[in-house]
Amino acid sequence: MRKLIYGMNLTLDGYIAAPGDDIGWSEPSDELFQFWSDQLQATDLTLYGRKLWQTMSSYWPTGDQQPDATPAEIEFARRWRDMAKVVFSSTIDKVDWNTRLVTGDAVAEITRLKAEDGGPMDIGGATLAAAAMRAGLIDEYVIAAHPVLVGGGTPFFTALDNWVNLNLVETRTFPGGVLLTRYETRR
Template sequence: MRKLIYGMNLSLDGYIAAADGDLGWSEPSDELFQWWLEQERAIELFLYGRRLWETMSYWQTGDQQPGATPAEIEFARNWRDTPKVLFSSTTIDEVDRNTRVVTRDAIAEITRLKAEDGGPMRVGGATLAGAAMRAGLVDEYEIVTHPVLVGDGTPFFTTLDSRVKLDLVETRTFPGGVVLTRYARS
């Protein structure tokens, strides 16, 4: 059975994006970017909601951008090479070669994918991850908290139907007061 991980950068008040969609407050240090790269290398399948997939599609050509660092080049290559499932109820005109679009029941598909043999999967996108959390499918949370309050926006956590007990697995600090807390479902 595969492990499902939900992890993102978030503000101290719990948002993954400000109300206007701004993500500039979560600009990673080189050390944090390298940590994210190491995490992403371990993932065998990315599960994205449409909006996050559109944001992450930058990495389709991220290694070709002027001034791209070696870590950004490697991140882009890894992102392109890793299989992805895009969950969308709207028509998507174009996806990369490693992306499969699913328009039917996301929870049924994630449940099916989790039951397969294989390495870890990462779910991304607040709506998709929220549905996976409510269905009890998320095994681990990687919370990278930035010392900023954005006031409103897209929350990391969604309303749940019941309490979920978690165990602290790891903590780590990064430059700029950024803190990683990683939890596994008990």
Template sequence: MRTLRFAMNASVDGYVAAPDGVLGWSVPSDEAFQWWSDRVDSTGLTLYGRRLWESMNAHWPTADRQPGATPAHVAYARRWRDMPKVVFSSTLDAVEGNARLVTGDAVAEIVRLKAGDGGPMDIGGATLAAAAMRAGLIDEYVIMTHPVLVGAGTPFFTALDEWAGLELVETRTFSGGLHLARYLVR
């Protein structure tokens, strides 16, 4: 059985995006960016909600060919392109690259994918992750906290019907004041 990990950048007040969807406050330090790149390299499959997919797919497919691309960005772009992806959307007609589209029941598809073989899966996008949280499908939470308050927006965590016990298994502080906390679900 595969594990499902939810990892995103978040503000100190718990938001993954500002009210207007802006993510500019969450630019990682070089050190934290390398951590994200290594994570992509160790991920067997990433599950994306539509909005995060559109944001990532607008940049990373060609980021390594942009003027001024750093070696770290080149490596991340290649890793991101190579990693298999599943995009969940009821409004998209197609996706491109190393991705496939799921338009039906997201929770049922995630259950099916978790039951399969392969490396760990990451889930990205607050709405998609919220559905997986409520269904009790997430095995690990990773929060990269940025030293900023955005005041409102899209929260990292959704409202749950019952408590979920977590075990803190890793903490790390990165340059620029970023703090990583990784929790396993008990």
């Protein structure tokens, strides 16, 4: 059975985007960017909701060709293009860059993918992750909390029907006061 990981940058008050989908607060240090790149390298399959897919696919397919791209950004862009991805959406009809589109029941498809043999999967996008969280499908949470309060926006966590007990497995600090915590779901 595959492991499903939900990890993102978020504000100290728990938002992945401020009102208006503003993520200007989340500029990662080189060290944090490398952490996320290494996470991508260790992932067999990434699951995206539509909004995050559109954000990622608007830059990373050619991110390595930008004149000011750093070596880490070049590496990330190549990894991103080459890795297998699944986008869950009922409003778009085409995806590219080693990506498959799913328009049906996201929870059923994620459950099916988890049951397959293979390496870890990660999930991104608040709405998609919320559905997986409520269904009890997430095995690990990776939180890079930035020292900023935005007061509202898109929350990382969703309302739940039941408690989810977690075990802390890692803490790490990054430049700029970013605190990374990693938790595994107790089963």
